[in-house]
Amino acid sequence: VNxxxxxxRDLVALALDGDRRAVGRLLTLVERAGAESDLVAELTHPLSxxxxxxGMTGAPGSGxxxxxxxxxxxxxxxxxxxxxxxxxxxxxxxxxxxxxxxVRMAAIDDAAFIRSVATRGHRGGLALAIPGAxxxxxxxxxxxxxxxxxxxxxxxxxxxxxxxxxxxxVTPGMGDAVQANKAGLLEVGDIFVVNKADHRxxxxxxxxxxxxxxxxxxTGHQDASYRPPxxxxxxxxxxxxxxxxxxxxxxxxxxxxxxxxxxxxxLRARHEIATRVDARLRSxxxxxxxxxxxxxxxxxxxxxxxxxxQAAAQVTRLVLGAEGADRPC
Amino acid sequence: VNxxxxxxRDLVALALDGDRRAVGRLLTLVERAGAESDLVAELTHPLSxxxxxxGMTGAPGSGxxxxxxxxxxxxxxxxxxxxxxxxxxxxxxxxxxxxxxxVRMAAIDDAAFIRSVATRGHRGGLALAIPGAxxxxxxxxxxxxxxxxxxxxxxxxxxxxxxxxxxxxVTPGMGDAVQANKAGLLEVGDIFVVNKADHRxxxxxxxxxxxxxxxxxxTGHQDASYRPPxxxxxxxxxxxxxxxxxxxxxxxxxxxxxxxxxxxxxLRARHEIATRVDARLRSxxxxxxxxxxxxxxxxxxxxxxxxxxQAAAQVTRLVLGAEGADRPC
Numbered sequence: 001v002n003x004x005x006x007x008x009r010d011l012v013a014l015a016l017d018g019d020r021r022a023v024g025r026l027l028t029l030v031e032r033a034g035a036e037s038d039l040v041a042e043l044t045h046p047l048s049x050x051x052x053x054x055g056m057t058g059a060p061g062s063g064x065x066x067x068x069x070x071x072x073x074x075x076x077x078x079x080x081x082x083x084x085x086x087x088x089x090x091x092x093x094x095x096x097x098x099x100x101x102x103v104r105m106a107a108i109d110d111a112a113f114i115r116s117v118a119t120r121g122h123r124g125g126l127a128l129a130i131p132g133a134x135x136x137x138x139x140x141x142x143x144x145x146x147x148x149x150x151x152x153x154x155x156x157x158x159x160x161x162x163x164x165x166x167x168x169x170v171t172p173g174m175g176d177a178v179q180a181n182k183a184g185l186l187e188v189g190d191i192f193v194v195n196k197a198d199h200r201x202x203x204x205x206x207x208x209x210x211x212x213x214x215x216x217x218x219t220g221h222q223d224a225s226y227r228p229p230x231x232x233x234x235x236x237x238x239x240x241x242x243x244x245x246x247x248x249x250x251x252x253x254x255x256x257x258x259x260x261x262x263x264x265x266x267l268r269a270r271h272e273i274a275t276r277v278d279a280r281l282r283s284x285x286x287x288x289x290x291x292x293x294x295x296x297x298x299x300x301x302x303x304x305x306x307x308x309x310q311a312a313a314q315v316t317r318l319v320l321g322a323e324g325a326d327r328p329c
Numbered sequence: 330v331n332x333x334x335x336x337x338r339d340l341v342a343l344a345l346d347g348d349r350r351a352v353g354r355l356l357t358l359v360e361r362a363g364a365e366s367d368l369v370a371e372l373t374h375p376l377s378x379x380x381x382x383x384g385m386t387g388a389p390g391s392g393x394x395x396x397x398x399x400x401x402x403x404x405x406x407x408x409x410x411x412x413x414x415x416x417x418x419x420x421x422x423x424x425x426x427x428x429x430x431x432v433r434m435a436a437i438d439d440a441a442f443i444r445s446v447a448t449r450g451h452r453g454g455l456a457l458a459i460p461g462a463x464x465x466x467x468x469x470x471x472x473x474x475x476x477x478x479x480x481x482x483x484x485x486x487x488x489x490x491x492x493x494x495x496x497x498x499v500t501p502g503m504g505d506a507v508q509a510n511k512a513g514l515l516e517v518g519d520i521f522v523v524n525k526a527d528h529r530x531x532x533x534x535x536x537x538x539x540x541x542x543x544x545x546x547x548t549g550h551q552d553a554s555y556r557p558p559x560x561x562x563x564x565x566x567x568x569x570x571x572x573x574x575x576x577x578x579x580x581x582x583x584x585x586x587x588x589x590x591x592x593x594x595x596l597r598a599r600h601e602i603a604t605r606v607d608a609r610l611r612s613x614x615x616x617x618x619x620x621x622x623x624x625x626x627x628x629x630x631x632x633x634x635x636x637x638x639q640a641a642a643q644v645t646r647l648v649l650g651a652e653g654a655d656r657p658c
Contacts, residue, residue, distance in 0.1 A: 045637070048633050060388075269637070270618060273630060274614060276638070277614055277641050280641070282607065282610075285603060289602065289603060307371045308374070308605055315606045319606060319610065
């Protein structure tokens with residue numbers, strides 16, 4: 001049977017039975033957004049097994065993908081059934097995910113589930129697709145679920161921050177610790193990994209991170225009962241992988257003991273609701289701005305005849321008013 | 330007289346007379362957002378002298394700041410009066426901009442206007458502040474206005490894309506050309522600069538870029554009448570700066586000749602209106618989600634009792650309905 005011919009309800013039933021093609025098809029539906037995506041969300045929502053979600057983020061070139069591959073292999077060895085969602089920014093040009101390092105994972109692909117999620121240049125789309133994809137994988141029994149993001153932009157930070165445990169990967173030298181701080185990664189990281197520890201400057205980068213974390217701890221920006229560890233690794237030869245696994249486990253225990261897990265799950269729920277509503281409001285806004293009646297307004301702003309403040313007030317009224325008109329008085 | 334004691338209207342009058350402290354104060358008001366920011370926008374909107382806006386973006390460590398400093402020095406030498414808005418991501422931890430390379434610019438600070446804009450972790454805030462700041466500098470007679478963004482996140486790309494001319498800076502090696510493509514920079518760049526051209530691999534990076542640009546040109550994602558040039562530079566010793574200046578001038582001529590300038594200005598106006606409306610809708614959304622009545626809904630979603638799709642529909646009705654209630658029937 002071709003999974004493309006199956007309805008979401010049948011796909012979910014197959015996914016629960018361990019059918020990998022059904023899982024893949026559900027993820028495709030989730031990525032596409034729209035009515036079928038919403039239906040998949042409705043179906044998988046009550047099926048959560050509460051799999052731990054681990055976010056991995058860091059600058060391009062930090063060896064993050066290799067590190068993820070090694071961690072997933074270690075998880076498989078420990079009899080877990082992990083899944084990886086690799087969030088690849090992709091341009092309209094390529095029309096899909098640049099798989100890149102994914103091939104390295106081929107060897108462990110049988111035991112784990114690996115999936116590249118393309119952003120398709122659509123910010124809101126990605127923010128919506130990720131929680132939906134996590135829910136599909138969670139329902140299908142995969143655990144833990146690793147979300148790997150490329151880059152240290154605000155979107156990547158945001159996605160990483162929705163995980164139960166966020167791992168920030170930096171490399172020695174080039175002020176990477178300072179860059180991580182600038183990008184706001186210091187606040188979201190639960191575990192810091194200095195990869196390529198055989199490179200010059202690994203000790204310095206670790207010291208920079210420890211210093212900034214101490215400062216952050218003192219000023220109270222972090223959960224006071226937990227101080228993120230800094231782990232040195234060399235993903236290529238596997239050095240430090242055991243320590244990262246132990247750090248993830250220690251953070252998991254902390255989450256349960258401190259009640260932080262429940263707090264994070266609520267924040268994640270709030271964030272997902274907000275993203276969905278925001279997407280809907282934006283789509284209304286786009287429709288208003290694209291209406292022929294607003295073309296002149298935009299030209300007036302471009303020409304300097306109307307201020308953006310005035311134009312924005314007018315457009316806001318139109319966005320909100322459209323719904324008001326539907327409601328009975 | 331202390332500029333802090335002056336009203337926006339008086340500050341604008343002083344700024345038009347060349348008072349740098351008044352310009353600085355107006356930029357501070359714009360960054361803060363709120364009623365005074367809106368007033369500054371209203372006052373400066375009709376005063377635009379249509380200064381060219383040049384966006385400069387690229388990965389951290391690409392030597393972009395040094396390049397900007399050299400370009401600005403060359404502009405000053407050519408009797409222009411440039412201004413630079415350096416967009417620095419800053420964490421709540423540091424509470425302000427990390428000035429970093431700014432000190433290198435001290436030498437040219439008398440002839441040009443240099444300003445770091447902190448993001449304060451607030452995405453919408455930055456997207457609103459930049460066009461407002463450009464308008465202040467434009468009204469005050471600065472031209473061209475250079476917007477320098479750190480990092481290659483979507484926000485940075487978005488900001489760079491609102492310029493008349495966008496310069497993308499990459500460095501040799503580490504797959505920088507591929508990273509630039511992944512980050513969507515290939516579509517927004519009007520000029521590509523391979524800085525640190527004395528480093529190994531500069532030729533390869535250039536070839537990679539040329540290849541991808543040719544491909545992009547063929548598939549029609551770029552303006553068909555313009556093919557972005559790739560320029561090799563070494564900002565440290567000034568090599569290639571003249572070529573970058575010439576490329577900026579050539580692009581300026583293309584914009585005027587092709588009518589693209591007017592198209593870009595309309596897109597920018599639309600983008601700024603959308604950002605303002607979006608900020609307002611988001612603030613309404615935040616208020617709805619923070620209301621005591623929604624706390625249970627969020628917990629229900631976190632517990633898996635209510636789906637996010639259902640919760641989002643309910644919250645959307647509340648966000649839109651609040652305005653409807655204000656309107657007379």
